[in-house]
Amino acid sequence: MLKLGIVGCGAIGTEICKAVDEGSIESELVAVYDRNKEHLSSLQSSLLNTEPVVYELQEMVKHVDLVVESASQNAAYEIVTTALESSCDVMVMSVGAFVDKNFREKVTDIAKQKGCKIYLPSGALVGLDGVKTASCNNIYSVSLTSRKPPESLEGAPYIVENNIDLENLKNETVVFEGSAAEAVKMFPANVNVAATLSLSGIGFDETSVKIIADPGAEKNIHNVTVKGNFGEFTTRVENLPSPTNPKTSYLASLSAIATLKNIVNPLQVGT
Ligand SMILES: NC(=O)C1=CN([C@@H]2O[C@H](COP(=O)(O)OP(=O)(O)OC[C@H]3O[C@@H](n4cnc5c(N)ncnc54)[C@H](O)[C@@H]3O)[C@@H](O)[C@H]2O)C=CC1
Ligand SMILES: O=C([O-])CC(=O)C(=O)O
Structure with a gap:
């Protein structure tokens, strides 16, 4: 055992x-x-x-x-x-x-x-099987868009350093756009998925990440789009949060x- x-x-x-x-x-x-x-x-x-x-x-x-x-x-x-x-x-x-x-x-x-x-x-991601398979040949681009309730981003270094007022957000707002390399450092408890995606595909600097704080969101939603010699695919998962930690999808x-x-x-x- x-x-x-x-x-x-x-x-x-x-x-x-x-x-x-x-x-x-x-x-x-x-x-x-x-x-x-x-x-x-x-x-x-x-x-x-x-x-x-x-x-x-x-x-x-x-x-x-x-x-x-x-x-x-x-x-x-x-x-x-x-x-x-x-x-x-x-x-x-x-x-x-x-x-x-x-x-x-x-x-x-x-x-x-x-x-x-x-x-x-x-x-918390779906579709890494496809990313790994596609990466056996040429991949042109990999992108991740994560949509989260604003409170789940509280305390992230990027939010603190840029004085982003999450509490008073009225509409969905793109709070971050950049590489996976920067995203995982700036949101260490929010987008580990960006690291797993980077390691399955084309690397941290080449993977692009967008994070949306959405006051109307009750789920953590991750969309992945991959384009390469195989064609292209998009996956989307609408994750319910864990009962004891809303930052973490069940x-x-x-x-x-x-x-x-x-x-x-x-x-x-x-x-
Ligand atoms: N790979 C992925 O897709 C995902 C990864 N995560 C990450 O997984 C990790 C765990 O997530 P959760 O269980 O939701 O977090 P959590 O906050 O619910 O639990 C973490 C636990 O680890 C303990 N802890 C922290 N530092 C410690 C240390 N140095 N030594 C001993 N215990 C320590 C805390 O006291 C806490 O009980 C986090 O880093 C989180 O960001 C979360 C969601 C998705
Ligand atoms: O659980 C999620 O939806 C994603 C997350 O927190 C992470 O990747 O760190």
């Missing part, structure tokens, strides 16, 4: 733990960690069949096969490096961390040396669960 350790027990981490607890992922939930003790205890009391040990990262990696990062972009650097150096596989939700080329190259090298894998789930938690199921399943379906 795959032994799992989860760092970050918020919206996504909790859903993963519940899925293991209910037996829907063939794995053993060995250890959990969150710097917020309340999140840890509410997680522990929600589990019916499993009693994971609370281990900090350095101890966790001695007891598990795979570490799940579901904490934050800032935390991801240490979690990924420590897991791989200890010969653990790692699954990363804060994919924006991979915009840093040095980090990307360093952890890919460690993974190769140790014979480990780094899994990046498709998260589909992102399901995608983490689907990735773990895929890891343990001998039958591999899809791109």
